[in-house]
Amino acid sequence: MDYRTIVGQGPALSQVNADALLVVVTPELSATGAPELDALLKDAIAKADFALKAGRTLYVHRPQGVKAPRVVLSAAANGSPKGFRAAVAKGLAQLKDLGAAHVAVLTADGFALAVEHAQALVLAAADGTYVFRETKPSAPKPGALDKVTLVSTAEQNAAVKAGLAQGQAVAEGVTLARELGNLPGNYCTPTHLANQAKQLAKTYKHIKAEVLDRPALEKLKMGSFLSVTNGSAQPPKFIILRYEGASSKQAPVVLVGKGITFDTGGISLKPGAGMDEMKFDMGGAASVLGTFQAVAELKPKINLIGLIPTCENMPSGTATKPGDVVTSMSGQTIEVLNTDAEGRLILCDALTYAERFKPAAVIDIATLTGACVIALGHQHSGLFSADDALAQALLDAGTQTQDTAWRMPLDEEYGESLKSNFADLGNVGGREGGAITAAVFLSKFTKAYRWAHLDIAGSAWKSGGAKGGTGRPVSLLTQFVLNQAAAGADAIAPSKPATPRKAPGGKV
Ligand code: BES
Ligand code: MN
Numbered sequence: 001m002d003y004r005t006i007v008g009q010g011p012a013l014s015q016v017n018a019d020a021l022l023v024v025v026t027p028e029l030s031a032t033g034a035p036e037l038d039a040l041l042k043d044a045i046a047k048a049d050f051a052l053k054a055g056r057t058l059y060v061h062r063p064q065g066v067k068a069p070r071v072v073l074s075a076a077a078n079g080s081p082k083g084f085r086a087a088v089a090k091g092l093a094q095l096k097d098l099g100a101a102h103v104a105v106l107t108a109d110g111f112a113l114a115v116e117h118a119q120a121l122v123l124a125a126a127d128g129t130y131v132f133r134e135t136k137p138s139a140p141k142p143g144a145l146d147k148v149t150l151v152s153t154a155e156q157n158a159a160v161k162a163g164l165a166q167g168q169a170v171a172e173g174v175t176l177a178r179e180l181g182n183l184p185g186n187y188c189t190p191t192h193l194a195n196q197a198k199q200l201a202k203t204y205k206h207i208k209a210e211v212l213d214r215p216a217l218e219k220l221k222m223g224s225f226l227s228v229t230n231g232s233a234q235p236p237k238f239i240i241l242r243y244e245g246a247s248s249k250q251a252p253v254v255l256v257g258k259g260i261t262f263d264t265g266g267i268s269l270k271p272g273a274g275m276d277e278m279k280f281d282m283g284g285a286a287s288v289l290g291t292f293q294a295v296a297e298l299k300p301k302i303n304l305i306g307l308i309p310t311c312e313n314m315p316s317g318t319a320t321k322p323g324d325v326v327t328s329m330s331g332q333t334i335e336v337l338n339t340d341a342e343g344r345l346i347l348c349d350a351l352t353y354a355e356r357f358k359p360a361a362v363i364d365i366a367t368l369t370g371a372c373v374i375a376l377g378h379q380h381s382g383l384f385s386a387d388d389a390l391a392q393a394l395l396d397a398g399t400q401t402q403d404t405a406w407r408m409p410l411d412e413e414y415g416e417s418l419k420s421n422f423a424d425l426g427n428v429g430g431r432e433g434g435a436i437t438a439a440v441f442l443s444k445f446t447k448a449y450r451w452a453h454l455d456i457a458g459s460a461w462k463s464g465g466a467k468g469g470t471g472r473p474v475s476l477l478t479q480f481v482l483n484q485a486a487a488g489a490d491a492i493a494p495s496k497p498a499t500p501r502k503a504p505g506g507k508v
């Protein structure tokens with residue numbers, strides 16, 4: 001897809017050269033300044049064929065005095081990037097099965113287009129034209145659309161241009177994550193994920209990839225991670241990605257992604273209905289790979305490490321049994337009370353491994369708990385962190401890219417239920433607050449650095465008719481990394497203590 005911007009305003013808007021015009025209006029801003037388009041808008045509203053209400057669209061064929069042969073009117077709730085994205089998505093859906101190859105998107109006069117709007121447009125277009133073909137070659141080809149032009153004012157033009165470029169890089173990362181999520185378990189094995197990482201390293205000179213096999217993991221004493229792979233015929237892999245965009249002295253941000261390529265539950269076997277969806281259980285890993293791709297395209301001045309523990313969770317005669325006690329790399333022993341709580345078992349060793357990078361911050365991303373889907377649905381990712389500044393930075397990055405997260409509690413008290421008579425920790429608490437106890441379990445392995453956890457069990461994929469991966473939270477993570485790079489060392493600096501600390505001499 002080709003994305004461009006041109007400058008245009010007022011009467012010139014009805015003469016824009018494209019196969020279709022997509023006109024985005026809001027309840028406050030409903031005139032474009034082009035008489036032909038404004039007459040059309042006014043008439044359509046007067047005749048109740050169109051309303052200035054979010055979600056409403058109207059297709060018009062060969063309207064009078066407009067150069068483009070097709071016009072779609074689309075109403076946004078307001079001028080926010082979120083509203084704009086939804087209106088663009090709706091408008092493009094109207095054009096989907098039509099012959100338009102080049103769509104020009106224009107906004108009502110006074111609409112304040114910024115970087116975020118341009119990025120939102122690219123993500124909406126990429127989302128609307130994505131088709132999974134890898135194991136279904138007969139899937140309908142994406143429509144005719146191959147070029148989108150966003151019309152801006154001279155003042156907005158530079159920001160729009162930057163937003164389109166950033167959006168394109170992010171959209172490619174989102175698509176990679178989505179594609180990997182959709183790929184079935186017999187294609188997307190731990191070895192396949194490792195090959196994807198190596199491919200990224202081959203394509204981008206700023207990325208390096210290293211893959212550790214079982215003997216290296218045994219040497220590292222990753223007993224918790226290895227206990228999950230016991231029942232599987234597929235070899236486990238531990239992927240280490242490095243993006244070097246700043247001086248080697250600068251502490252890196254570390255992203256850790258859960259890479260269970262299929263989660264049967266193990267001996268604590270899941271029910272059969274809907275179990276196919278557990279091929280998405282490597283969504284965290286996919287989001288790390290997608291973010292590395294986007295970051296390598298955008299080249300921010302930052303150091304980034306990606307860690308992906310990846311294996312299958314299978315039942316067999318060699319599988320870990322409920323009650324088995326394993327020793328994690330941290331030295332803490334864990335009683336595996338439920339083999340279906342395997343995500344935390346592979347993540348805890350990766351989180352311990354992360355210490356060696358002396359990270360500025362560590363963020364793990366995991367389809368960790370069904371409880372998180374019950375709590376938040378598919379709208380927001382669950383965000384857990386004891387670090388207010390880091391949490392806020394992640395929430396902000398999510399809002400900026402409409403890839404939102406919602407902060408959840410992380411009180412120590414929730415950890416009571418993780419006590420075990422036979423090990424330092426049990427791997428499950430009760431059913432209640434399940435997403436939180438999972439996060440508290442992980443927190444026991446993150447004492448050496450600033451840490452946040454994203455539970456993406458709901459946000460990384462959709463169920464029902466539109467079943468499939470979403471590529472989330474690549475947008476959030478990439479924006480977070482870009483914001484960190486732009487702000488330098490201050491980006492997520494801890495907030496200043498409320499009371500001044502005593503100086504060594506006793507003076508305040
Ligand atoms: N991969 C699942 C979590 C999941 C469930 C993701 C539904 C997406 C949709 C995870 O490994 C799991 O099985 N968690 C258990 C934990 C329980 C045994 C404490 C769960 O959520 O039921
Ligand atoms: Mn599980």
Ligand code: ZN
Binds near residue numbers: 260263281342367368
């Ligand atoms: Zn799982």
